[in-house]
Amino acid sequence: MDLLGPSLWDVWHSAGQEMSVLKVACIAIDAISILEKIHSKGFIHGDVKPENFLLGQPGSAQEKKLFLINFGLASNWKWKRGSSSMHVQYDQRPDIFRFVLTTFSVQNYGTNLTSLLLTFPRGTISYASVHAHLGRTGSRRGDLESLAYTLIFLLRGSLPWQGYQGDNNSFLVCKKKMEISPEVLCSFCPAPFKHFLELVTTMKFDEEPNYQKLVSLFDDLIVGPASRPIRIAGDLEVGHKRGRIAANLEEDEQPMEKVRLGSPATQWISIYSARQNMKQR
DSSP: OOOEEEEHHHHHHHTTSOOOHHHHHHHHHHHHHHHHHHHHTTEEOSOOSGGGEEEEOTTSTTTTOEEEOOOTTOEESEEEETTEEEEOOOOBOTTOEEEEEEEEEETTTTEEEEEEEEEOTTSOTTTOOHHHHTTBOOOHHHHHHHHHHHHHHHHHSSOTTTTOOSTTHHHHHHHHHHHSOHHHHTTTSOHHHHHHHHHHHTOOTTOOOOHHHHHHTTGGGOOOGGGOSSOSOOOOOBTOOTTSOOBOOOTTOOOOOOOOOOOOOSEEEOOOOSSSOOOOO
């Protein structure tokens, strides 16, 4: 049984809640390569964030190797039909954020507790793409936008929309992401991070990312191999978590779907764009 080491959030937190530009640039190159491998199989991850990127075990040969885990929200961005394949169709459901009222019993206490739970089936609110907030069908651009927010978080130590409270916090986060400009969001980051954010947030729904161009943005921030804090040789491990055996993703294999339990939604929150409607493609 293979064990992985700390997550990027763990590393960031243990280092005084900060990371060097060199380390984050290495993470960017590695993470883009990992996402390219996933996308080449016809899948999108759907929940890119610091907690889902893990390093190898400290002291091992893989301690500087980056891994991506937790494929519970993965989905197809293309479908195979015989020898050919086609991109999934565009759709938009602005009711994607919802509150679910569930009742559960607490064992050994003989009582029932009613809990209001927020479910977000398109990723984690802080790092989700604007398209996910608006209920648009997931595609490759969403993973890359979430990666951009992840990198900016590791550099800045926080994101402007983190900390929102209340029943409508998901709406406020979406609104803030749409209002803030790349210049303001990346004001404390080197220029390549702003350029990366601009490129991935202007992609069309079915556009094929230019992964080589995205990687090249960070080339000037990387120095000699001996000083690299992260080894630039990303790897894909599907279902690879601490204390779990890794499973390989075959060509036609489907990631295991996460089953969400709970009663039907009792309240729906719709999110609408205050700007002009975005192009679907």
